[in-house]
Amino acid sequence: MLHKNTTPSLTQKLYRAAQVKHLELEAAAKVGITKFELMQRAGKAVFERCISLMPNTDTYLILVGVGNNAGDGYITALNAVNAGKNVILCAIEPEREVTGDVARAQKAWLDNGGKVEAFDAAMLERCDLVIDALLGIGIVGLIRNEFADVIDSINSSGIPVVSIDLPSGLDADTGESLGRCIQADITITFIGIKLGLTTGAGKQSCGKLIFEDLGIGKAFSDIARSDANALDIAHFKGLAPRPVHSHKGSYGRLLCIGGNAGMAGAIRLSAEAALRSGTGLVKVYAHEGSKIQISAGRPELMVTSSGLKAALEWATCIVIGPGLGQDQWSKDTFNEVLAYCQENPKPMVIDADALNVMASTASFVTIDDCVITPHSGEAARLLSVSVEEVENNRFVFARQCAERYHATCVLKGAGTIIDDEQDSWVCRHGNPGMATAGMGDVLTGIIGSLMAQGVATNLACQYGVSLHAKAGDLVAEEKGQRGLLASDLFDTVRYLINE
Template sequence: MLHKNTQSSLTQKLYRAAQVKHLELEAAASVGLSKFELMQRAGKAVFENCVSLMPNSECYLILVGVGNNAGDGYITALNAVNAGKQVILCAIEPEREVQGDAARAQQAWLNNGGKVQAFEPSMLDRCDLVIDALLGIGIVGIIRNEFADVIDAINHSGKPVLSVDLPSGLDADTGESLGRCIKADVTVTFIGIKLGLTTGAGKQSCGQLVFEDLGIGKAFTAIARSDATALDLKHFKGLAPRPVHSHKGSYGRLLCVGGNNGMSGAIRLSAEAALRSGTGLVKAFVHEQSKFLVGAGRPELMVICNDLEEALDWATCIVIGPGLGRDDWSQDIFDRVLNFVEKNPKPIVIDADALNLMASTGSFVALSECVVTPHSGEAARLLNVSVEEVENSRFIFARQCAERYEATCILKGAGTIVDNQEHSWVCRHGNPGMATAGMGDVLAGLIGSLMAQEVEKELACQYAVSLHAKAGDIVAEKYGQRGLLASDLFDTVRTLINE
């Protein structure tokens, strides 16, 4: 049986920006900290991360706006100067009056002999590191031109960038760029990790994500409700050891349906992924022209092209879609599988071309124990929206997809999301090298494998997504991202699932 740690760490919980904004002061007060003391801790944490992550940087260009992020920037500047660093501090609107604790931080900087200058692009040539404290989590709507111009200059400078709390111009909840967005190398975020930093374009924009709870993390989590949870393979205890007295029938029977004529590779990847992750028996139902190609070289895999209903009855779980295609054969097979499962409920993973056929079906009947695994293009077709809309609000559309089809939705991509209609989980692992043919087929096989082995649906989805992405990271770290093949994951998946 698969186990997961029941206690979530602070870095597992994810929050909406409004929760952090409205509850951070209450959490700070509960441990005897003022807002300014919190700001001091934030600035100190930023500087310490600059030193540890970019130790050879001697000249900091710190860019501030007028909000609380600016206050963090001023405190960072004080810490840097006092440590002997050279600091150029620029405000986008230096003549604009700063309010509240940000004003207090600004005054402390001025009292220490610091200057606040207007930004000039030439300043980028003089610095070793850019610290982005321009815009915080309170920003709404498209950013103004004066900020957009500075962001463009920073992004084109080639200088390393550390963003304070989140990259300026990023929507903290969705990860959408608000017209322009800083492309940070490092983001140091505070109190609670914001949803938008973990998936899609937001994951790309924030670079390496560093979490600092500023000493109030536990107090904050006690009063704030987490909207989502980060997935990390280390949070799973893994599958229990197998009993000595067991046989192949003890570990599930998975039926993989797909492999149309000329599309044999996808179903082979799904089926072999299932074998490599421990399913006792795996059968592939394919087009008669694909039977030889799917079975060649993998004698442990049973390949059939007839008696579909008998195979469906045999299976403890079904994966449908890899290499299924979208012709008359595909439609007939799809209809027969879904009709069978509607009348004989059992776990099913609907992937790839099966999702496209499902999108074209006006009266889809909800299935029990169903998992759908779209990428953003397939999700857009399932929900009749644009791909851009899905990518700009990944959490929202993952939830909509789960609700519309009464299923657990796995929205694939950078920061893959698992949503069961009530809660979301987002994967920490994964890399751009995994954007290659067949990766989704392997994932579908892993999910089906675990469900065939009677791992509970949500846990199977979370573990499979984490296992798949972590294996991709390990292989990419060893051999490089370019040239990474989906089948390269098999040996690593086998190692990880046995740890």
């Protein structure tokens, strides 16, 4: 049995920007903290993180707008100067009047002898670190040209960037760039982690994401409903030890269907990943022309190209899609599997070409206990939208996939999302080196393996995605991201699943 920590921590919970904006002051009041005190805590936290993560930076260029983010920037500047750092503080509109607590923070900076200058790109040559306090979570629509020009200068400078709360120009809910977006090395976010910082382009723009609750995180989580949870391999306690008297039949019978002629590799990767993840018996149903290639390198796999119905009856869980193709053999195989499973429900993972066949089948009937694992291109085909639309709002389209097919959707990519029509989870692990052929096939095999071993569907998806991505991170840390092969993950998956 797989166990997961049941109470999400503050760093697991994800929120929409509106929740943070509307409830942070209520949460602060519950613990007796004013808005300005929150701003002081934020500025102090940013400076302390800069010191700990980039101790050898002496000259800070701090860029501010006119909103609350600017207030955090002024307080950060004050902390830096008082600690002996050189600070250049620039406002996009230095003559524009600010109000409220932002004005109070600005006055504290000016009273301390600080100046507010207009930005000039030449200033970038004089600094070691840029602190981005330009735009916050309240931005709506495309950013103005004067901000876009500054963002372009920062992104092309090569100087390390720390963004306060979120990279300027990023939609905090979707992770979409609002015309231009800072590409930060570090983002320090406050109160609650925003959805858009965790997936797709938002994950890329944030760099290393650091959470600071400013002492009100618990009070905030008590009054705000979390929209999703972040997943970390550390959240799982792992599979229970195996009984001494168990046998291979005790750990599931997984049938992997795919491997059309000339496409043996994909289904072989899925099947071997399932073996490495602990399935007792794995059988592959493939095209006659792929049998030898599949079985030659992994004799522990059973491989057949006939008797599909008998294989379906044998299985406790089914994976279909890797290397399936989209020709007549593919469609006939898919339709036979679908018809069988509608009459004889079994857990199923649908991936790769099976998703493309699904997308072209208007009469597709949903199946109980089903997982679909699209990347953004496959999700776009399933929903008849563009890839850009999917990538610009990954949480929304993961939910739409789940609802349309009444399945648990695993939307792959940077910050893989799992959605079961009611709840969403996003994976913290993973790296760009995993953007290579066969990685999705390995993930499918891992999820199918866990389901075959009796792990509940959404938990199998959460753990499987975390396991796969963490294995990719460990291999990349040891040997580098470039040249990372899908099959390189097998030994590490085996190690992690036995921890």
